[in-house]
Amino acid sequence: MQRVSIDEVRPAMVLAVTIKDNNGNILFLKGVELTDRHTVLLNNRDIRKVVVEGRPVKREENEIEKLHKEIDERFVTAGPNSIVLKIRDIIKDLLT
Amino acid sequence: MTPVAADIKERLFNIRELPTIPVLHNRILKLMDGGNYSLDDLSNLIERDQVLSGKVLKLVNSPFYGLYSRVASVGKAIVLIGSNPVRGIILSTSLFDIADEKLPGLWDHSYCCSVVSGFLANRFNMKDIGEIMTAALLHDIGKVLIRKQLPEESAEIDKTVQSRGISVMDAEKMIINVTHDAVGSWIAGQWNFPPIINDIIAYHHKPGLCGTYPKEAAIVHLSDIIVKGIGVSASMDRAVPLFDEQGWKNLALPEDELMDILSEVLDIIEAEPAFSQYLSKEKR
Ligand SMILES: [Fe+2]
Ligand SMILES: [Fe+2]
Numbered sequence: 001m002q003r004v005s006i007d008e009v010r011p012a013m014v015l016a017v018t019i020k021d022n023n024g025n026i027l028f029l030k031g032v033e034l035t036d037r038h039t040v041l042l043n044n045r046d047i048r049k050v051v052v053e054g055r056p057v058k059r060e061e062n063e064i065e066k067l068h069k070e071i072d073e074r075f076v077t078a079g080p081n082s083i084v085l086k087i088r089d090i091i092k093d094l095l096t
Numbered sequence: 097m098t099p100v101a102a103d104i105k106e107r108l109f110n111i112r113e114l115p116t117i118p119v120l121h122n123r124i125l126k127l128m129d130g131g132n133y134s135l136d137d138l139s140n141l142i143e144r145d146q147v148l149s150g151k152v153l154k155l156v157n158s159p160f161y162g163l164y165s166r167v168a169s170v171g172k173a174i175v176l177i178g179s180n181p182v183r184g185i186i187l188s189t190s191l192f193d194i195a196d197e198k199l200p201g202l203w204d205h206s207y208c209c210s211v212v213s214g215f216l217a218n219r220f221n222m223k224d225i226g227e228i229m230t231a232a233l234l235h236d237i238g239k240v241l242i243r244k245q246l247p248e249e250s251a252e253i254d255k256t257v258q259s260r261g262i263s264v265m266d267a268e269k270m271i272i273n274v275t276h277d278a279v280g281s282w283i284a285g286q287w288n289f290p291p292i293i294n295d296i297i298a299y300h301h302k303p304g305l306c307g308t309y310p311k312e313a314a315i316v317h318l319s320d321i322i323v324k325g326i327g328v329s330a331s332m333d334r335a336v337p338l339f340d341e342q343g344w345k346n347l348a349l350p351e352d353e354l355m356d357i358l359s360e361v362l363d364i365i366e367a368e369p370a371f372s373q374y375l376s377k378e379k380r
Contacts, residue, residue, distance in 0.1 A: 077338060
């Protein structure tokens with residue numbers, strides 16, 4: 001998955017994380033295909049970033065690699081448990 | 097564990113070396129200790145100290161607490177967060193003043209852990225959210241005392257962490273044979289913190305062993321891992337702590353909720369300008 005800012009959202013991107021407003025009310029459920037109508041509403045609600053399926057937005061490869069390496073290094077001391085490795089991998093995805 | 101060398105113990109736990117608390121702060125603590133005080137008394141005293149008021153308002157308006165509307169009065173802030181965070185802020189102020197120069201970034205890390213712990217505590221429907229946030233604010237306070245009291249050994253600890261790629265806990269064990277969770281719990285005892293805060297500090301690296309507050313300790317443990325994983329940590333202290341399996345089990349969090357939680361945590365962290373420097377390498 002990928003965390004993208006609202007102005008990077010293009011039609012047909014699919015939400016990977018349910019969006020809630022500041023009061024915790026659900027706005028859009030994960031699995032929803034985003035349209036322009038959605039982005040207008042998100043902008044109105046001051047929501048700046050959303051998590052979408054896949055990696056639809058191109059990013060600088062070198063930067064991604066560098067950041068992933070940095071995060072991997074940080075997590076060496078966290079041990080081999082599968083949960084903490086999952087946390088690591090989600091953070092890697094969300095931060096790039 | 098082999099006993100801590102006598103001289104290290106003496107230098108570390110020399111009580112006269114604990115930072116003194118300013119007179120006004122002491123009055124506030126005494127007032128709260130008495131238990132029998134009015135909200136006005138408390139907020140009036142707090143308002144006399146600009147820095148303290150600022151910190152209280154900053155905490156209450158943090159992305160976690162600031163969900164509904166901005167709080168501008170100290171009195172209202174205390175109604176919302178309770179008096180325990182105030183105690184935490186006062187006590188950490190004196191120690192973190194030292195930390196700023198000795199461990200730059202530790203305050204940001206601790207504050208970030210506090211905010212994330214508040215979010216998680218809310219997610220788990222915990223009742224002592226204020227205490228959990230206070231404990232998170234102070235979870236690494238032992239590191240500050242170690243740095244202040246044992247500067248040479250601390251340099252040795254830093255060197256060992258760097259050269260061997262091990263965690264601070266392991267390096268502390270090797271060099272001084274006592275770890276910052278135990279030191280922090282000792283400080284909490286000296287300052288008469290309630291048992292919940294003392295226990296969370298004592299078990300923030302091994303919440304699975306905490307008898308009385310296992311879930312509370314696990315929340316701060318998980319926050320610590322997430323916050324360090326995202327990169328909000330002191331520059332000399334980047335390594336993510338060892339994951340505690342039993343603590344995780346006690347939380348009973350379904351694995352498939354991790355992604356939602358982490359993305360919400362990231363939204364919360366990004367909403368606080370103080371943390372942006374740690375995220376600066378992030379692509380947009
Ligand atoms: Fe720690
Ligand atoms: Fe920490």
